[in-house]
Amino acid sequence: xxxxxxxxxxxxITPSDLLTHWQGHRGLTRRxxxxxxxxxxxxxxxxxxxxxxxxxxxxxxIAAPGIKEIATGEIQELIEKVDHGNKKAKxxxxxxxxxxxxxTYWAQIKPEQFQQNIKIFGQFEGTVWSSIFYFIDNEIHHxxxxxVYLRALGIEPPYFYER
Amino acid sequence: xxxxxxxxxxxxITPSDLLTHWQGHRGLTRRxxxxxxxxxxxxxxxxxxxxxxxxxxxxxxIAAPGIKEIATGEIQELIEKVDHGNKKAKxxxxxxxxxxxxxTYWAQIKPEQFQQNIKIFGQFEGTVWSSIFYFIDNEIHHxxxxxVYLRALGIEPPYFYER
Numbered sequence: 001x002x003x004x005x006x007x008x009x010x011x012x013i014t015p016s017d018l019l020t021h022w023q024g025h026r027g028l029t030r031r032x033x034x035x036x037x038x039x040x041x042x043x044x045x046x047x048x049x050x051x052x053x054x055x056x057x058x059x060x061x062i063a064a065p066g067i068k069e070i071a072t073g074e075i076q077e078l079i080e081k082v083d084h085g086n087k088k089a090k091x092x093x094x095x096x097x098x099x100x101x102x103x104t105y106w107a108q109i110k111p112e113q114f115q116q117n118i119k120i121f122g123q124f125e126g127t128v129w130s131s132i133f134y135f136i137d138n139e140i141h142h143x144x145x146x147x148v149y150l151r152a153l154g155i156e157p158p159y160f161y162e163r
Numbered sequence: 164x165x166x167x168x169x170x171x172x173x174x175x176i177t178p179s180d181l182l183t184h185w186q187g188h189r190g191l192t193r194r195x196x197x198x199x200x201x202x203x204x205x206x207x208x209x210x211x212x213x214x215x216x217x218x219x220x221x222x223x224x225i226a227a228p229g230i231k232e233i234a235t236g237e238i239q240e241l242i243e244k245v246d247h248g249n250k251k252a253k254x255x256x257x258x259x260x261x262x263x264x265x266x267t268y269w270a271q272i273k274p275e276q277f278q279q280n281i282k283i284f285g286q287f288e289g290t291v292w293s294s295i296f297y298f299i300d301n302e303i304h305h306x307x308x309x310x311v312y313l314r315a316l317g318i319e320p321p322y323f324y325e326r
Contacts, residue, residue, distance in 0.1 A: 010274045010275050010277075010278075011174060011175065011277070011278065012174065012175065012176050012177065012178055012181055012274075012277045012292055013175050013176065013277070013292045013296075014175065015175055017292070018175055021293070021296060025300070046209065046311050046314060046315050047311065047313075047314030047315040047316075047317070048314060049311065049314050111173045111175075112173050114173075114174070114175045114176070115173075115174065129175055129176045129180070130184070133176075133184060134324075137188070137303050138323070140300050140303040140304050140307065141303050141304075141306070141307040141310075141323055142307065143304070143307070144303065144304040144305065144306070144307025144308045144310075145307045145308065145310060145311050147304075147307075147308060148209050148210065148212065148308050148311040148312075149311075150210075151209065151210030151211060151212050152209050152210040153210075154210070160301070160304055161297075
């Protein structure tokens with residue numbers, strides 16, 4: 001018990017806290033999607049960049065499949081397009097489905113896996129932790145870009161610090 | 164030794180890896196500052212947002228002082244303005260100074276501190292890890308916004324995945 005306790009106390013961040021941290025970010029990204037007018041979500045962009053819809057499809061392609069691959073060891077295909085019929089409701093439905101899948105597969109990741117090497121989606125070499133941090137950082141990066149789109153559209157984005 | 168080894172193997176991320184991860188992000192932010200034309204860095208913005216210079220001053224106000232507070236226990240004042248004379252070179256000099264300070268003070272943080280509670284800058288309640296993650300996430304968020312500024316200016320930003 002002594003050693004288990006000290007392991008927990010000396011963790012920078014526990015697996016459970018990292019999941020909560022990410023799902024907090026994912027909740028904020030969901031509110032950012034909600035803040036967009038339907039049409040602008042699928043059509044608006046600045047400087048030749050992708051629409052926020054396109055970025056969100058990338059995030060959907062990475063998050064749940066990435067965690068499934070880490071949990072199961074089965075290489076997942078990176079699919080950055082979904083059939084959304086230009087409906088935010090469809091994207092939000094897929095977002096919520098991904099939220100559940102992430103929670104389910106996360107519970108199957110063993111604590112000793114985070115430091116192990118992985119070639120995620122059969123392509124990107126790193127550790128399990130660095131892959132997950134990439135998923136989160138990439139989401140923050142694109143959501144930050146969506147904040148500029150919203151401001152340019154005259155819409156106030158959700159508070160960054162509210163999770 | 165057994166227990167120390169297993170502690171390290173079961174860490175999601177070690178303190179040393181978290182520092183390297185953050186300094187990798189800070190290197191990317193530095194290259195993003197470099198990519199801006201001098202004048203646009205201090206004057207350009209979209210949708211009534213702050214200039215990237217203003218955002219970078221916020222990042223400078225948070226990073227080194229925040230880590231100093233965590234390492235020493237001395238509450239730091241949150242100062243989000245610096246005397247830059249509209250010179251990117253001055254900002255980059257402060258950035259590099261902060262890089263060294265972060266490395267110096269990071270080495271003084273004890274492993275068991277990350278899970279402890281802190282009121283950073285005497286204002287924001289959280290744990291040490293959640294405060295540090297906020298510093299990093301906030302930097303990624305604002306740098307993502309700077310990418311839109313650069314694209315709108317017709318400038319290609321540095322690759323997000325290069326650290």
